[in-house]
Ligand code: HEC
Ligand code: HEC
Ligand code: HEC
């Protein structure tokens with residue numbers, strides 16, 4: 001990406017990435033070591049994502065000053081985040097932009113998406129990913145806000161990083177290395193041991209697994225209730241639209257509620273962690 005950006009400039013973002021397949025040997029150079037490591041600096045952790053670099057700058061942060069422990073999460077925030085594409089009319093066409101300027105909780109992001117300033121945010125006024133076919137509400141689509149969801153969790157506040165849980169130290173023959181197999185830390189008892197028990201010495205793997213499952217089950221149940229209500233709300237607005245003397249302001253207000261409700265639902269539905277487990281009823285991963 002940095003190379004292509006240098007070569008094509010801002011026009012790169014709206015280009016067809018399919019065209020770069022051959023040049024970049026997609027089987028071998030998808031997510032590569034240099035996404036996170038600087039080979040010129042003894043493989044020091046680095047940030048190559050332009051949208052992340054810019055989002056941090058707007059927050060008054062600079063990853064070059066970040067602690068080593070912060071970097072062990074920031075490298076993941078290059079991809080495991082929420083974003084939207086700037087529009088051609090008001091920004092750089094198809095350039096990813098992180099909606100963090102008002103804060104990183106879903107309420108903050110919702111507010112941010114309501115009031116874009118053309119030059120600053122790359123869109124004007126209310127952002128809509130699409131207009132819902134049933135209720136004609138302007139909708140937002142959540143991507144995969146893992147870093148945002150994590151950032152004010154009990155673990156983040158305690159200074160734990162993504163890598164602490166997802167990249168535990170593992171033995172590889174005679175040496176101990178940082179695991180680069182990004183997957184669920186609950187994959188095996190051995191994984192839980194290396195990923196969690198360093199800090200939770202007084203717990204058993206079975207107990208920790210049961211705590212995670214307890215939370216996941218409750219979230220999954222709430223998610224299903226919320227989505228049922230969301231579907232009904234779209235339908236209610238559609239029915240209201242058929243009423244001849246309808247108050248336009250009231251209808252706009254109803255659509256705003258539908259947009260908001262679905263955003264909060266989607267924010268939780270987006271990350272894959274619970275859906276994999278509870279849709280299939282098994283702990284299974286899409287990739288062997
Ligand atoms: C998604 C980001 C990411 C990618 C991609 C990645 N690494 Fe790492 N790597 C890390 C993190 C985080 C650490 C832990 C660094 C630390 O705490 O000092 C690490 C540590 C290392 C270390 C230090 C030794 C160790 O075991 O701790 C080496 C060497 C390394 N990586 C090599 C590689 C190579 C080679 C590739 C490509 C095949 C690669 N990494 C891809 C994030 C990444
Ligand atoms: C360059 C982009 C990129 C970076 C950087 C990155 N990831 Fe990912 N990650 C992905 C993609 C793409 C997937 C695959 C999603 C899929 O297949 O559905 C993924 C999948 C995962 C999964 C799920 C794997 C499974 O078993 O299904 C975990 C866990 C994960 N990443 C953790 C991390 C952590 C921790 C870091 C930082 C150390 C990180 N990722 C950095 C892009 C990235
Ligand atoms: C305290 C430990 C912990 C920390 C810190 C943590 N995670 Fe996770 N992560 C988990 C657990 C536990 C799961 C659920 C795994 C499961 O259900 O099997 C998970 C699930 C995931 C998944 C989905 C994996 C899958 O198999 O579907 C992704 C992606 C992910 N985490 C990324 C991240 C990123 C990015 C960060 C940092 C911003 C992070 N995690 C921080 C423990 C952690």
Ligand code: HEC
Nearest residue numbers: 154155158160164165185195196198199200208209211212
């Ligand atoms: C680097 C240290 C560290 C690692 C690694 C870690 N935790 Fe934690 N965890 C903490 C701290 C600190 C707390 C805050 C409560 C406390 O002090 O016990 C906590 C709290 C928890 C809680 C209670 C959450 C709540 O809402 O009350 C659970 C459950 C938990 N961790 C599970 C895990 C699991 C599962 C893993 C491995 C995937 C893990 N932790 C890895 C440090 C860690």
